[in-house]
Amino acid sequence: MEKLKKQFVEIFEISPEIALDLPLLMLMGEEKLLIENHKGINQFHHNEIKIKLKKGYLLVKGEKLNIEEINIDYISISGTVSALLYDKGKRGESS
Amino acid sequence: MITSIIRYFRGYLNIEIKGNALTRFINQMTDIGIVIWDLKRITDNHYLAKIYKKDFLKIRELLRKRKCSVKILTKRGIPFCLWKIRRRVFFLIGIILFFLIFYIGSSLLLSIEIVGLNRLNEQEILNALKNQGIKKVVFKDTVDTSEIEKILIKKFIEIAWVDAKWSGTKLEIEVIEKRIVEDIQYNEIVADKDGVIKELIVLKGLPVVSEGDTVREGQLIILADNDNQDARGIVKADVWYDATALVQLSNESLLKTGRSKSFYGIKIGSNSYFLPETKQRYKNYLRKHLTKKIFRWRNITLPIELLKEEYHEINLIIENRSHELASFLAKEKALSQILKNLDSDAKIISIDFEKILNEKDKNIQVRVIVKVEENIAREQE
Numbered sequence: 018m019e020k021l022k023k024q025f026v027e028i029f030e031i032s033p034e035i036a037l038d039l040p041l042l043m044l045m046g047e048e049k050l051l052i053e054n055h056k057g058i059n060q061f062h063h064n065e066i067k068i069k070l071k072k073g074y075l076l077v078k079g080e081k082l083n084i085e086e087i088n089i090d091y092i093s094i095s096g097t098v099s100a101l102l103y104d105k106g107k108r109g110e111s112s
Numbered sequence: 113m114i115t116s117i118i119r120y121f122r123g124y125l126n127i128e129i130k131g132n133a134l135t136r137f138i139n140q141m142t143d144i145g146i147v148i149w150d151l152k153r154i155t156d157n158h159y160l161a162k163i164y165k166k167d168f169l170k171i172r173e174l175l176r177k178r179k180c181s182v183k184i185l186t187k188r189g190i191p192f193c194l195w196k197i198r199r200r201v202f203f204l205i206g207i208i209l210f211f212l213i214f215y216i217g218s219s220l221l222l223s224i225e226i227v228g229l230n231r232l233n234e235q236e237i238l239n240a241l242k243n244q245g246i247k248k249v250v251f252k253d254t255v256d257t258s259e260i261e262k263i264l265i266k267k268f269i270e271i272a273w274v275d276a277k278w279s280g281t282k283l284e285i286e287v288i289e290k291r292i293v294e295d296i297q298y299n300e301i302v303a304d305k306d307g308v309i310k311e312l313i314v315l316k317g318l319p320v321v322s323e324g325d326t327v328r329e330g331q332l333i334i335l336a337d338n339d340n341q342d343a344r345g346i347v348k349a350d351v352w353y354d355a356t357a358l359v360q361l362s363n364e365s366l367l368k369t370g371r372s373k374s375f376y377g378i379k380i381g382s383n384s385y386f387l388p389e390t391k392q393r394y395k396n397y398l399r400k401h402l403t404k405k406i407f408r409w410r411n412i413t414l415p416i417e418l419l420k421e422e423y424h425e426i427n428l429i430i431e432n433r434s435h436e437l438a439s440f441l442a443k444e445k446a447l448s449q450i451l452k453n454l455d456s457d458a459k460i461i462s463i464d465f466e467k468i469l470n471e472k473d474k475n476i477q478v479r480v481i482v483k484v485e486e487n488i489a490r491e492q493e
Contacts, residue, residue: 056139061134062153084148088142089143
């Protein structure tokens with residue numbers, strides 16, 4: 018099924034993040050990070066924010082991290098981002 | 113910047129979220145479409161956030177299922193301002209009403225005052241005004257003061273002159289009634305002043321004196337033919353007026369130098385205190401003492417007064433006048449004394465001066481004699 022979807026997207030050249038519900042990240046320098054298609058936040062610390070995605074998690078590391086805005090469509094994070102990390106962690110991981 | 117303005121217009125809340133597993137709570141909030149911004153973490157169980165005003169009710173629904181507490185810290189934005197204003201709407205209405213009443217009250221005619229009535233009845237005039245629509249509690253705009261004047265003069269023949277004017281809400285009508293001239297019979301004409309008769313024009317009656325005679329004040333000039341008739345005539349006579357004036361050869365005058373000092377103080381009861389205590393005074397000075405009561409209401413006064421003392425430095429100037437100047441000044445002085453008392457129809461024939469120089473007392477005395485031709489007839493019963 019997933020494969021079919023991918024092929025469909027490739028053939029008709031549709032934006033994959035919409036069709037496949039993939040996360041879209043936009044990083045402006047190191048101050049601002051915009052994440053579309055998220056599934057909510059999992060952890061929120063000053064130096065680490067864990068965002069739930071469709072598959073796994075996105076770990077944002079940095080300093081003085083704040084959630085500037087969060088709504089159903091996107092999360093925008095401000096602060097000093099030092100690392101972005103995909104975590105294919107299991108559901109059972111502690112939050 | 114623009115988003116913050118939009119948020120301000122829509123109205124937002126600063127909220128404090130406390131509880132366990134707050135990230136899940138926030139996810140639940142976003143899931144139902146709540147927009148959260150400026151999310152700050154204080155501790156794991158304590159977040160600060162901002163949400164729109166309209167979203168708060170949705171949160172309350174969520175809170176029923178969870179053990180979280182949400183507290184509103186501050187309310188920001190236009191809707192809250194409006195709400196505050198709406199709360200004071202009655203206060204505003206009161207203010208507007210006050211000014212409205214004030215304005216209407218001041219544009220109404222509230223009283224009519226008529227002055228200068230002797231023989232006319234005030235009620236009659238008021239009734240006449242009422243017929244023209246001028247009465248109490250009527251808008252001032254509908255009342256034309258010049259119209260009132262015309263109406264009253266037309267209606268009452270006894271009125272000679274009317275002036276209607278506004279004094280606030282009061283219509284002041286000033287009336288001058290016509291004076292009834294009584295027909296008095298004058299049986300004789302006497303001299304009003306001492307003088308030499310130059311011209312005697314008898315209109316009615318018999319002359320007692322003739323032209324060229326000297327008459328004293330009160331002397332009979334023309335007598336009526338009989339008791340029931342008038343005596344009328346014009347008596348032109350030369351009348352002498354004299355006046356003397358004295359002018360010092362040296363004149364002392366005070367001149368302010370322009371330098372002045374002021375001291376301020378306070379008077380409590382009968383004691384007065386000045387600041388500074390030691391007053392520096394000029395050699396020659398004029399002192400001006402001013403007091404001002406601080407509190408005055410009806411007849412109640414506080415026994416406290418503000419004091420101000422002004423010291424103006426003055427110079428004494430001694431001016432020596434020449435004989436010509438002194439005599440000129442004296443002449444002027446004397447002449448003005450005479451002219452002040454002259455009738456308007458008097459004709460000045462000659463002016464003589466007599467100068468007396470008084471060396472010892474250093475002054476000049478001038479006597480002015482003015483010869484005037486005027487009518488000295490005075491009617492007498």
